[in-house]
Amino acid sequence: MFKNLKNDFPASVVVFFVALPLCLGIALASGAPLFSGLIAGIVGGIVVGGLSGSSLGVSGPAAGLSAIVLVAISTLGGYENLLVAVVLGGAIQLLFGVLKAGIIGYYFPSSVIKGMLTGIGIIIILKQIPHFFGYDSDPEGDWAFFQVDGKNTFTEIGQIFDSISPGATVIAFVAMFILILWDAVLSKKGKIFKLVQGPLVAVVLGILYFVFTQDSATWGISSDHLVKVPVPDDFESFIGQFTFPNFSVITQPQIWITAFTIALVASLETLLCVEATDKLDPKKRTTPTNRELFAQGAGNIISGMIGGLPVTQVIVRSSANIQSGGQTKMSAIIHGFLLLISVILVPNVLNLIPLSVLAAVLFLVGYKLAKPSTFKRMWVLGWKQFIPFIITVLGIVFADLLVGISLGLAVGIVVILIKNYQNSHFLHIVREEETGLDVVKMRLAEEVTFINKGAILKELNNLHENSYLEIDVRKTRYLDQDIIEILDDFSFRAQDKNINVKIISERGTIENPSSYEQFFNQEKKDKFKVSA
Template sequence: MKNLQNNASGFLSSLPKNIFSGFVVSLIALPLGLGLALASEAPPISGIIAAIVGGIIVSVFGGSNVTIAGPGNGLVVVLLGAITTLADGDLFQGYLFTLAAIICSGVLMILIGLLRLGILGDFFPSSAIQGMLAAIGISIFAKQFHVMLANTGAKGDTISLLLDIPNSIISLFSPEYYHLVIAAVVGIISLLIMIFYGKIRNKYLQLVPAPMWIVLLVIGLSYYYEFFSSETYPINDSLLVQIPNKVFSSFPSPDFSSILELKFIGVVIAITLISSIESLLSIKAVDKLDPEKRRSNTNKDLTALGIASIVSGFLGGLNVVTVIARSSVNVNNGGSNRSANFFHSVFLILFVVLFQDQLSRIPLTALAAILVFTGYKLAAPRNLRDAAKIGKEQFIIFSATIIGTITTNLISGIFIGILTTLIIHFILNKSIMLFARNLFKPNVLMFKEEVNGTYFVSVKNFSSFLNYYKLKRNLDSIPEDGDVVVDFSHCDFVDYTVQENLIGYQGTFLRKGGSFEITGLDKHGTASEHPLAVRSLVSISRKFKIGANLTKRQEDLQKIAHDFSWNYNPKKQENISSLNNFLFFKIKKVKYIYNSIFNENSSFEISDVEFSEGEFIARKNIRTTFLTIHLKKEIPVFTLDREGFIEFVYKIAGFKDILIENHPDFSKRFYLLGEDIEQIKLFFTDELVLFFESNSYYHIESNGRTLLLMRKERVASVKEIKALLDYGIRLEKIISQINSDEILLKSLQIKS
């Protein structure tokens, strides 16, 4: 009851901010809704209907917190194709068929949500998705650039529209097109406002978003000609937004007569696929922006979006998706719960009811300019450069998806991207069987370590977009304030999509007070210097170099060394003879050490080590992290470890646990082994015993002049390395205060 009262109190206290945020979002949603509908060859009001219905229904039934629902950029190409082709060029009849397709798509989205298939969004490679978004941007740009220049008659596919842009520019200088020049100038000025608005630093101007400034200015221009100029308004009615006189009095009836036709089914699948992908990507991105870092229920959101699309389709509106741009604006203006989505719809209703005349004064060229800018941002050249920086293979995937989408359609384009990714993965690993053998195996092992409660996740064989859902399922079950170590030591191949998703987890855990460490990638080969480049243990080519770039963990280790004014060496070192003097490595074959942090005189050194146990079939390669401390004096030879099953076996085998007098708790919790029992007993002073009892457990060995410390037979996280280093420094300080000569003398007296 108390929690309910707190939630209600919190909701009411945040209501003013959410109302304000909803108002700001509506200022953007209004022109974008009109523009996206026009770009789809649908009635302008259909975009506003989608935003209104989406905001109300998703705010009530959705599973996200700060997202905004409405018509999306990604569907423009699909809806445009559907409206222009389903009725063989009859745009109104095509619009009615498309409404039916939107309703059917809504039903499929409800099924996707109810069957908990939101996980399907994880089966798309990142570069292919980015390529698809870029292709959508190019298509929007190609069509709307002509409309921005008042050429509403430009037709054809994306490539022909791009090639025809110079003709639209030249035509403005022809005498027969002079009546269109003012409309084109309005479009060009609107585009300039979109481009340069972000560079204005006036806080008052920034209160109104750029799209709304364009709407206010073009409406103001219309009133200027009506009341203050003797000349007639120079923009023809055909280039103005057409709003029905009675918006909510009559709605078009969707036509389901083509429901069994292959062409109609293809449109339904395309709308469903793109709606789901765009929504899932947007939800994932907006969750990262949420100040409270809440996780959305994607399946519940997909169900709500499906319901909203059905209602919108019956009312004559476009389909409803989650939109990232408007959601970002919502977060930036203080939106904290779903009520902001609801209020954005309320303000849109008020705009349509109270300002119908003003909306009908907006030139299509101004709305097209907003879309031209939107399309350019989706397909900006820097996106291509960014893909190339990650690796040539990502550039190929990105480019193949763009070309495939532009030359065919969105569904074919995204599947071309997936197929290209698979082929590249096969080539890089020189093995199709590697994927075939491991695709359906449980290649993720997770357990919670007893000592410190760290969740350890080991990924084996290969990790790509195809089986990422297995890793994600485990990670989603971990509390975000916990400590996680994801280890790829036994993973032959890790692709870009997996690494990009894990970066998102790192940020979320950090903000929630937890830690999220990625280990085991230090010895993988990479083809570029990008931190998220594809990594492989397989010998791919001469261009793939071990250590070509530092991983995030290596960069953190470098920073630790810098903070201590120590040295860091990430390279492999095979001179490891000193380790053979320790009991732990006596029957193990040490291959090399790497990632070494050490001080100037090398008295302290933390390193990762790779060694093997057993031979032939039983042989197993293991990587771990250890600390060695070179002491300035002689101390007894001993091994100290936590009491456990192995120590129990030691006792059965005849090894005697050394008990320290007056410290029964220590003797119960620790297993102490050594030959010179009396000398060891004298060495373990009260202060040293208290240190071990009051700190974390470590496996500790002394060979007389050097201590070796380690915790687990796995590579340590950065957080664990810091703890190990702190532990070692404090331990060395205590040992340095023990009088070894006195201990030796007492030991000799006892023996004599």
């Protein structure tokens, strides 16, 4: 792991600056102590990063769980009681890993995964616009589109024009210029520009700008627009920031319900992020998902025991890691240590970083996740890819992560059902030279289920009197009982309309069978795979 340190360390610095405001913001959005978000970030980096088999995934507190935590704190009677559910949720995730539940993530279509990445990228951009211009009436972690104060993302953006901070805006544009210049030009000019990353330079310039302009009424940046890390007075006050679970409530049913909810949502979000991260990995490495569930479970147990929020793998941090050139999981682990060191040694320095500079860093992350070329590529792939993709994007932007993924998956399933309906059989009409009759040849697919009833019934009903039908089932390996019943019912109508039916199977050919059910039951016995 250490041979790639020249790439992993600069990437860890970028992830650190991305993770810091997110840890604080998600804690605020969750109604939890600020320090709890930092604990989760540290545990996600060091503990989960060390145990995980993911090369580039980075874990920490996730916005997708903030609504669950916010509600649970009040319903369970306090943050100490919630921590019990976090610990139990981690234990349940360990059980998921033992039961090899990690395969669930592979059942989500790639169009939904790409929609998830794009939707998160759009949210990052939209939510950072106010901070970019120095408007900070809402906390950084207010990720919901429709907010509890009756406003929404777009109305918040519309209000920034009345409250633009010139100083914050200037340094944000300077930071954005540096980031783009570093990424597009300087990173290709020499090793020094790869070792010293653009986000670090932007943050240092942001601190210097604040220090030298803080006395200016016009160009200064107010303290409200700076990072706010808790600053302990001494060692005892530092230890006092930790909160410990109240295990006396462990027998309450609501605790276990919340624990299972956290475990389920955190596991699903992690598995989806794992697949998305693997897709972004330039080396296309595959993360062992069951091991990832084990690592996440261990992380949640430790995080809950010392007062941290629940942990998941987070695509924002992971994508920042990939885009910054991270090579191994050392970048995730180092970012955790950077969070720990900064909280202990230099919290006052961190509190000099303007949020507008961090917004510029996140802008670039969001843009790389939601490039316009992604929309064009999905459109070119056709409606079967584009519709689940765009539904997922809209669901994530206007609702939340789980709603968007659920909608995208539901649409993906509908698309599959439509195509399955259309592809149940192949039908064509040929004219036999000897008899001069038109023969309707229907070749059934490998699997024919009740979903295909409508399509097959429509074709049977369209047959004319005195016609000839051949049904080819030689490639069919599963034939639903519903289809057999349709054919049995059709046999009576076929007699009335003088329609001759020939069935071609692996056993041979039979004309006008008296019982389709009996025929296909025998076919099933012969094939061992065809199910009636």
